[in-house]
Amino acid sequence: MERWFSRITMFWMLFLGEVQSQDWTKCSTGCTCDGNKMSVTCNGLKNVPNDIQKDAKKLDLKYNSLSKLDPTAFHGLNKLTYLDLQWNELQTLPAGVFDQFVTLETLRINDNQLQTLPVGVFDHLVNLDKLYLRQNQLKSLPPGIFDKLTRLTILWLSENKLHRLPEGVFDKLTELKTLRLRNNQLRSVPDKAFDKLSKLETIFLTGNDWDCESCDILYLSQWIRENGDIVKDSSGSYTDPDGVTCQGTMESVNKITKENTFQAGCPTTTQQMATSPASTTTTETMTVREKQTKPRMKIFQEELFSKASIFFCQVIFTQHVSLVVIHILAEIPLLHIVCVVRKP
Numbered sequence: 307m308e309r310w311f312s313r314i315t316m317f318w319m320l321f322l323g324e325v326q327s328q329d330w331t332k333c334s335t336g337c338t339c340d341g342n343k344m345s346v347t348c349n350g351l352k353n354v355p356n357d358i359q360k361d362a363k364k365l366d367l368k369y370n371s372l373s374k375l376d377p378t379a380f381h382g383l384n385k386l387t388y389l390d391l392q393w394n395e396l397q398t399l400p401a402g403v404f405d406q407f408v409t410l411e412t413l414r415i416n417d418n419q420l421q422t423l424p425v426g427v428f429d430h431l432v433n434l435d436k437l438y439l440r441q442n443q444l445k446s447l448p449p450g451i452f453d454k455l456t457r458l459t460i461l462w463l464s465e466n467k468l469h470r471l472p473e474g475v476f477d478k479l480t481e482l483k484t485l486r487l488r489n490n491q492l493r494s495v496p497d498k499a500f501d502k503l504s505k506l507e508t509i510f511l512t513g514n515d516w517d518c519e520s521c522d523i524l525y526l527s528q529w530i531r532e533n534g535d536i537v538k539d540s541s542g543s544y545t546d547p548d549g550v551t552c553q554g555t556m557e558s559v560n561k562i563t564k565e566n567t568f569q570a571g572c573p574t575t576t577q578q579m580a581t582s583p584a585s586t587t588t589t590e591t592m593t594v595r596e597k598q599t600k601p602r603m604k605i606f607q608e609e610l611f612s613k614a615s616i617f618f619c620q621v622i623f624t625q626h627v628s629l630v631v632i633h634i635l636a637e638i639p640l641l642h643i644v645c646v647v648r649k650p
Contacts, residue, residue: 334358344385354379364388368414371395377402390414392438397421405430416440416462423447429454436460440486443467453478462486464510471495477502488540489513493553494522500529509533511550511559512540518552518562521572530560 333339334355337348345364348355352371360382372394380386384406396418404410410431420442428434434455444466451472452458458479468490475496476482482503488510494517500506511530517523530537534547548558564572 358383361385366390367394368392369394373397375400375403379403381406384408386410388412391418393417395419399424399427401425401427404428407431408433410434412436414438416442418442420444423451425451428452431455432457434458438462439466441465445469447472447475449473449475452476455479457481459483464488464490466490468492469515471499476500479503481505483507484509486510487514491515493517494520495526497525499525500533506533507536508538508542509536510538510540510542512546514550515553516550516559518555518557518559519568521569523552523559523562524564524569524572527559527562534560 333346334348334357336351337346337355337358339346339359339362344359344362345366346358346362347366349369350371351367352373354367354372354375356379358365362383363385365380365383365386365388368390370393372391373396375396377400380389380403386407387409389407389410389412392414394417396415397420399415399420401424404413404427407413408430411433413431413434413436416438417440420439421444423444425448428437428451431437432454435457437452437455437458437460440462441464444463445468447468449472452461452475456478459481461479461482461484464486465488468487469492471492473496476485476499480502483505485503485506485508490513492514500509511526516526518527530547530550535545537545537547537550539546539549547560550559551557552559552562561567562569564570
Protein backbone atom coordinates (compact mmCIF):
# COMPACT_ATOMS: atom_id res chain seq x y z
CA MET A 307 0.00 0.00 0.00
CA GLU A 308 2.77 2.39 0.88
CA ARG A 309 4.60 1.49 -2.33
CA TRP A 310 1.46 2.20 -4.38
CA PHE A 311 0.93 5.55 -2.60
CA SER A 312 4.57 6.44 -3.16
CA ARG A 313 4.25 5.81 -6.89
CA ILE A 314 1.11 7.92 -7.15
CA THR A 315 2.80 10.76 -5.28
CA MET A 316 5.84 10.62 -7.56
CA PHE A 317 3.62 10.60 -10.65
CA TRP A 318 1.80 13.77 -9.55
CA MET A 319 5.03 15.51 -8.68
CA LEU A 320 6.42 14.77 -12.12
CA PHE A 321 3.20 15.90 -13.80
CA LEU A 322 3.04 19.15 -11.83
CA GLY A 323 6.72 19.77 -12.52
CA GLU A 324 6.16 19.35 -16.25
CA VAL A 325 3.20 21.74 -16.23
CA GLN A 326 5.20 24.30 -14.27
CA SER A 327 8.19 24.01 -16.61
CA GLN A 328 5.97 24.78 -19.59
CA ASP A 329 4.22 27.46 -17.53
CA TRP A 330 0.87 26.94 -19.23
CA THR A 331 -0.86 27.69 -15.95
CA LYS A 332 -0.67 31.39 -16.77
CA CYS A 333 -0.59 33.44 -19.97
CA SER A 334 0.83 36.80 -21.03
CA THR A 335 -1.30 39.85 -20.32
CA GLY A 336 -3.71 40.40 -23.18
CA CYS A 337 -3.27 36.86 -24.45
CA THR A 338 -5.11 33.58 -24.20
CA CYS A 339 -3.35 30.22 -24.22
CA ASP A 340 -4.42 26.78 -25.29
CA GLY A 341 -2.12 24.30 -23.56
CA ASN A 342 -3.21 21.32 -25.59
CA LYS A 343 -2.29 22.94 -28.91
CA MET A 344 0.39 25.16 -27.42
CA SER A 345 -1.31 28.12 -29.10
CA VAL A 346 -1.15 31.76 -28.01
CA THR A 347 -3.54 34.45 -29.22
CA CYS A 348 -3.12 38.10 -28.24
CA ASN A 349 -5.41 41.10 -28.78
CA GLY A 350 -5.34 44.84 -28.11
CA LEU A 351 -1.54 45.08 -28.04
CA LYS A 352 0.87 47.78 -29.19
CA ASN A 353 3.96 45.70 -28.42
CA VAL A 354 4.78 42.00 -28.51
CA PRO A 355 4.78 40.57 -24.94
CA ASN A 356 8.19 39.46 -23.72
CA ASP A 357 6.84 36.56 -21.64
CA ILE A 358 5.17 34.44 -24.30
CA GLN A 359 5.45 30.72 -23.54
CA LYS A 360 8.71 29.38 -24.97
CA ASP A 361 7.11 26.10 -26.00
CA ALA A 362 4.42 27.80 -28.08
CA LYS A 363 4.01 26.44 -31.59
CA LYS A 364 1.40 28.91 -32.81
CA LEU A 365 1.38 32.65 -32.16
CA ASP A 366 -1.57 34.71 -33.37
CA LEU A 367 -1.00 38.49 -33.24
CA LYS A 368 -3.45 39.63 -35.89
CA TYR A 369 -5.82 42.57 -35.38
CA ASN A 370 -3.50 44.37 -32.98
CA SER A 371 -1.89 47.84 -33.19
CA LEU A 372 1.71 46.81 -33.77
CA SER A 373 3.49 49.61 -35.63
CA LYS A 374 7.00 48.28 -35.14
CA LEU A 375 8.82 45.22 -33.88
CA ASP A 376 11.83 45.00 -31.62
CA PRO A 377 14.67 43.02 -33.27
CA THR A 378 14.49 40.55 -30.36
CA ALA A 379 10.68 40.43 -30.12
CA PHE A 380 10.51 36.72 -30.96
CA HIS A 381 13.85 35.51 -29.65
CA GLY A 382 13.48 32.31 -27.65
CA LEU A 383 10.38 31.20 -29.54
CA ASN A 384 12.33 28.68 -31.57
CA LYS A 385 9.52 26.10 -31.63
CA LEU A 386 6.99 28.22 -33.51
CA THR A 387 5.55 26.72 -36.67
CA TYR A 388 2.93 29.43 -37.27
CA LEU A 389 3.13 33.24 -36.85
CA ASP A 390 0.29 35.58 -37.77
CA LEU A 391 1.04 39.33 -37.93
CA GLN A 392 -1.66 40.34 -40.39
CA TRP A 393 -3.92 43.35 -39.92
CA ASN A 394 -1.42 45.44 -37.95
CA GLU A 395 0.35 48.73 -38.73
CA LEU A 396 3.86 47.51 -39.44
CA GLN A 397 5.85 49.80 -41.74
CA THR A 398 9.10 47.86 -41.70
CA LEU A 399 10.73 44.73 -40.31
CA PRO A 400 13.96 44.95 -38.31
CA ALA A 401 16.87 42.86 -39.53
CA GLY A 402 17.19 39.57 -37.66
CA VAL A 403 13.67 39.62 -36.23
CA PHE A 404 12.91 36.13 -37.62
CA ASP A 405 16.36 34.60 -37.18
CA GLN A 406 15.30 32.02 -34.55
CA PHE A 407 12.35 30.69 -36.53
CA VAL A 408 14.10 27.64 -37.95
CA THR A 409 10.92 25.54 -37.55
CA LEU A 410 8.45 28.14 -38.85
CA GLU A 411 6.19 26.86 -41.63
CA THR A 412 3.66 29.68 -42.07
CA LEU A 413 4.27 33.44 -41.88
CA ARG A 414 1.47 35.93 -42.43
CA ILE A 415 2.42 39.61 -42.70
CA ASN A 416 -0.31 40.67 -45.11
CA ASP A 417 -2.51 43.72 -44.59
CA ASN A 418 0.16 45.92 -43.02
CA GLN A 419 2.01 49.01 -44.30
CA LEU A 420 5.38 47.50 -45.19
CA GLN A 421 7.28 49.70 -47.63
CA THR A 422 10.59 47.82 -47.70
CA LEU A 423 12.06 44.49 -46.69
CA PRO A 424 15.55 44.24 -45.13
CA VAL A 425 18.09 42.19 -47.04
CA GLY A 426 18.21 38.67 -45.59
CA VAL A 427 15.17 39.08 -43.34
CA PHE A 428 13.87 35.63 -44.40
CA ASP A 429 17.22 33.85 -44.66
CA HIS A 430 16.77 31.70 -41.52
CA LEU A 431 13.27 30.50 -42.44
CA VAL A 432 14.60 27.39 -44.13
CA ASN A 433 11.44 25.35 -43.41
CA LEU A 434 8.94 28.01 -44.43
CA ASP A 435 6.09 26.63 -46.55
CA LYS A 436 3.76 29.63 -46.86
CA LEU A 437 4.59 33.35 -46.99
CA TYR A 438 1.86 35.99 -47.20
CA LEU A 439 2.88 39.59 -47.99
CA ARG A 440 -0.35 40.69 -49.67
CA GLN A 441 -1.83 44.17 -49.19
CA ASN A 442 1.26 46.15 -48.21
CA GLN A 443 3.08 49.06 -49.87
CA LEU A 444 6.14 47.30 -51.21
CA LYS A 445 7.60 49.13 -54.21
CA SER A 446 10.54 46.81 -54.79
CA LEU A 447 12.16 43.62 -53.50
CA PRO A 448 15.82 43.22 -52.50
CA PRO A 449 17.84 40.87 -54.74
CA GLY A 450 17.90 37.34 -53.35
CA ILE A 451 15.15 38.06 -50.80
CA PHE A 452 13.63 34.57 -51.30
CA ASP A 453 16.79 32.60 -52.06
CA LYS A 454 16.80 30.61 -48.79
CA LEU A 455 13.11 29.69 -48.95
CA THR A 456 13.69 26.54 -50.98
CA ARG A 457 10.66 24.74 -49.46
CA LEU A 458 8.17 27.52 -50.13
CA THR A 459 4.98 26.38 -51.89
CA ILE A 460 2.81 29.52 -51.54
CA LEU A 461 3.90 33.14 -52.05
CA TRP A 462 1.47 36.07 -52.02
CA LEU A 463 2.74 39.45 -53.25
CA SER A 464 -0.51 40.83 -54.61
CA GLU A 465 -1.98 44.25 -53.79
CA ASN A 466 1.39 45.97 -53.36
CA LYS A 467 3.09 48.71 -55.41
CA LEU A 468 5.79 46.62 -57.07
CA HIS A 469 6.96 48.23 -60.30
CA ARG A 470 9.77 45.77 -61.03
CA LEU A 471 11.18 42.41 -59.97
CA PRO A 472 14.89 41.68 -59.42
CA GLU A 473 16.65 39.34 -61.83
CA GLY A 474 16.29 35.72 -60.67
CA VAL A 475 14.09 36.63 -57.69
CA PHE A 476 12.16 33.33 -57.99
CA ASP A 477 14.98 31.09 -59.21
CA LYS A 478 15.42 29.20 -55.91
CA LEU A 479 11.70 28.57 -55.38
CA THR A 480 11.65 25.23 -57.16
CA GLU A 481 8.85 23.88 -54.93
CA LEU A 482 6.54 26.87 -55.43
CA LYS A 483 2.98 25.96 -56.44
CA THR A 484 1.10 29.27 -56.06
CA LEU A 485 2.37 32.76 -56.92
CA ARG A 486 0.20 35.87 -56.62
CA LEU A 487 1.43 39.05 -58.35
CA ARG A 488 -1.90 40.64 -59.23
CA ASN A 489 -2.73 44.31 -58.61
CA ASN A 490 0.77 45.73 -58.57
CA GLN A 491 2.45 48.22 -60.93
CA LEU A 492 4.56 45.77 -62.90
CA ARG A 493 5.29 46.73 -66.51
CA SER A 494 7.24 43.59 -67.36
CA VAL A 495 9.11 40.73 -65.72
CA PRO A 496 12.82 39.90 -66.15
CA ASP A 497 13.79 37.46 -68.85
CA LYS A 498 13.37 33.83 -67.65
CA ALA A 499 11.67 35.08 -64.45
CA PHE A 500 9.45 31.99 -64.17
CA ASP A 501 11.59 29.38 -65.90
CA LYS A 502 12.75 27.66 -62.67
CA LEU A 503 9.20 27.30 -61.27
CA SER A 504 8.72 23.77 -62.56
CA LYS A 505 6.02 22.88 -59.98
CA LEU A 506 3.96 26.04 -60.36
CA GLU A 507 0.22 25.26 -60.51
CA THR A 508 -1.38 28.70 -60.14
CA ILE A 509 -0.24 32.24 -60.96
CA PHE A 510 -2.12 35.55 -60.75
CA LEU A 511 -0.92 38.34 -63.07
CA THR A 512 -3.96 40.55 -63.67
CA GLY A 513 -4.24 44.19 -62.59
CA ASN A 514 -0.71 45.29 -63.53
CA ASP A 515 0.56 48.00 -65.91
CA TRP A 516 1.93 45.59 -68.54
CA ASP A 517 3.78 47.69 -71.12
CA CYS A 518 3.14 46.02 -74.46
CA GLU A 519 5.05 48.73 -76.37
CA SER A 520 8.32 47.57 -74.85
CA CYS A 521 10.39 44.67 -76.12
CA ASP A 522 10.64 43.50 -72.49
CA ILE A 523 7.07 42.19 -72.66
CA LEU A 524 7.95 39.47 -75.19
CA TYR A 525 9.16 36.97 -72.57
CA LEU A 526 5.98 37.26 -70.50
CA SER A 527 3.82 37.06 -73.62
CA GLN A 528 5.44 33.82 -74.76
CA TRP A 529 5.44 32.37 -71.24
CA ILE A 530 1.68 32.94 -70.89
CA ARG A 531 1.05 31.29 -74.26
CA GLU A 532 3.01 28.23 -73.16
CA ASN A 533 1.57 28.09 -69.60
CA GLY A 534 -1.95 29.42 -70.06
CA ASP A 535 -3.48 26.56 -68.10
CA ILE A 536 -2.06 27.86 -64.80
CA VAL A 537 -2.77 31.57 -65.38
CA LYS A 538 -5.88 32.25 -63.29
CA ASP A 539 -8.47 35.01 -63.19
CA SER A 540 -8.64 37.42 -60.25
CA SER A 541 -10.83 35.09 -58.21
CA GLY A 542 -8.74 32.04 -58.96
CA SER A 543 -11.86 30.10 -59.91
CA TYR A 544 -10.94 29.49 -63.56
CA THR A 545 -8.15 29.73 -66.10
CA ASP A 546 -7.94 33.06 -67.94
CA PRO A 547 -4.68 33.73 -69.83
CA ASP A 548 -6.49 36.32 -71.99
CA GLY A 549 -7.37 38.29 -68.85
CA VAL A 550 -3.78 39.53 -68.52
CA THR A 551 -4.08 42.68 -70.61
CA CYS A 552 -1.84 45.49 -71.84
CA GLN A 553 -1.87 48.84 -70.06
CA GLY A 554 -4.45 51.20 -71.56
CA THR A 555 -5.96 48.58 -73.87
CA MET A 556 -7.93 45.37 -73.65
CA GLU A 557 -5.43 43.50 -75.80
CA SER A 558 -4.17 40.31 -74.18
CA VAL A 559 -0.47 40.21 -73.35
CA ASN A 560 -0.23 36.70 -74.78
CA LYS A 561 -1.15 38.06 -78.23
CA ILE A 562 1.95 40.25 -78.38
CA THR A 563 4.62 38.79 -80.64
CA LYS A 564 7.53 40.24 -82.54
CA GLU A 565 6.09 39.06 -85.83
CA ASN A 566 2.56 40.47 -85.75
CA THR A 567 2.86 43.70 -83.75
CA PHE A 568 5.00 46.79 -83.38
CA GLN A 569 7.56 44.55 -81.65
CA ALA A 570 9.09 43.81 -85.06
CA GLY A 571 11.88 46.27 -84.28
CA CYS A 572 13.07 44.34 -81.22
CA PRO A 573 16.63 43.00 -81.45
CA THR A 574 17.03 39.39 -82.47
CA THR A 575 19.25 36.96 -80.62
CA THR A 576 21.93 37.35 -83.28
CA GLN A 577 21.89 41.13 -82.99
CA GLN A 578 22.07 40.95 -79.22
CA MET A 579 25.08 38.65 -79.46
CA ALA A 580 26.82 41.00 -81.86
CA THR A 581 26.42 43.94 -79.50
CA SER A 582 27.37 42.13 -76.31
CA PRO A 583 30.97 42.28 -74.97
CA ALA A 584 31.24 38.52 -74.98
CA SER A 585 30.63 38.39 -78.72
CA THR A 586 33.39 40.82 -79.77
CA THR A 587 35.86 38.04 -80.51
CA THR A 588 33.21 36.11 -82.42
CA THR A 589 32.33 39.13 -84.54
CA GLU A 590 35.99 39.81 -85.35
CA THR A 591 36.48 36.16 -86.27
CA MET A 592 33.51 36.30 -88.63
CA THR A 593 34.98 39.39 -90.33
CA VAL A 594 38.26 37.57 -90.95
CA ARG A 595 36.39 34.58 -92.32
CA GLU A 596 34.43 36.80 -94.69
CA LYS A 597 37.67 38.19 -96.07
CA GLN A 598 39.16 34.73 -96.35
CA THR A 599 36.12 33.36 -98.17
CA LYS A 600 35.82 36.21 -100.70
CA PRO A 601 34.53 34.84 -104.03
CA ARG A 602 37.30 33.66 -106.34
CA MET A 603 35.92 35.58 -109.31
CA LYS A 604 36.34 38.88 -107.44
CA ILE A 605 39.96 38.00 -106.64
CA PHE A 606 40.57 37.09 -110.29
CA GLN A 607 39.10 40.39 -111.49
CA GLU A 608 41.29 42.39 -109.11
CA GLU A 609 44.42 40.54 -110.23
CA LEU A 610 43.52 41.01 -113.90
CA PHE A 611 43.00 44.74 -113.43
CA SER A 612 46.34 45.06 -111.66
CA LYS A 613 48.23 43.26 -114.43
CA ALA A 614 46.45 45.21 -117.15
CA SER A 615 47.24 48.54 -115.50
CA ILE A 616 50.92 47.64 -115.23
CA PHE A 617 51.07 46.72 -118.91
CA PHE A 618 49.21 49.86 -119.98
CA CYS A 619 51.50 52.13 -118.00
CA GLN A 620 54.59 50.44 -119.39
CA VAL A 621 53.30 51.08 -122.90
CA ILE A 622 52.75 54.74 -122.11
CA PHE A 623 56.20 55.34 -120.66
CA THR A 624 58.33 53.06 -122.83
CA GLN A 625 56.66 53.22 -126.26
CA HIS A 626 56.89 56.75 -127.44
CA VAL A 627 53.23 57.51 -127.15
CA SER A 628 52.49 61.06 -128.12
CA LEU A 629 52.21 63.61 -125.36
CA VAL A 630 48.73 64.46 -126.57
CA VAL A 631 47.55 60.92 -125.88
CA ILE A 632 49.20 60.91 -122.46
CA HIS A 633 47.51 64.17 -121.51
CA ILE A 634 44.16 62.83 -122.68
CA LEU A 635 44.58 59.62 -120.72
CA ALA A 636 45.73 61.56 -117.69
CA GLU A 637 42.34 63.24 -117.58
CA ILE A 638 40.95 59.86 -116.46
CA PRO A 639 41.66 59.99 -112.66
CA LEU A 640 42.08 56.26 -112.08
CA LEU A 641 44.52 55.78 -114.96
CA HIS A 642 46.43 58.91 -114.00
CA ILE A 643 46.90 57.74 -110.44
CA VAL A 644 47.79 54.19 -111.45
CA CYS A 645 50.34 55.29 -113.99
CA VAL A 646 51.97 57.93 -111.79
CA VAL A 647 52.32 55.43 -108.99
CA ARG A 648 53.74 52.79 -111.30
CA LYS A 649 56.01 55.16 -113.33
CA PRO A 650 59.48 53.53 -113.71
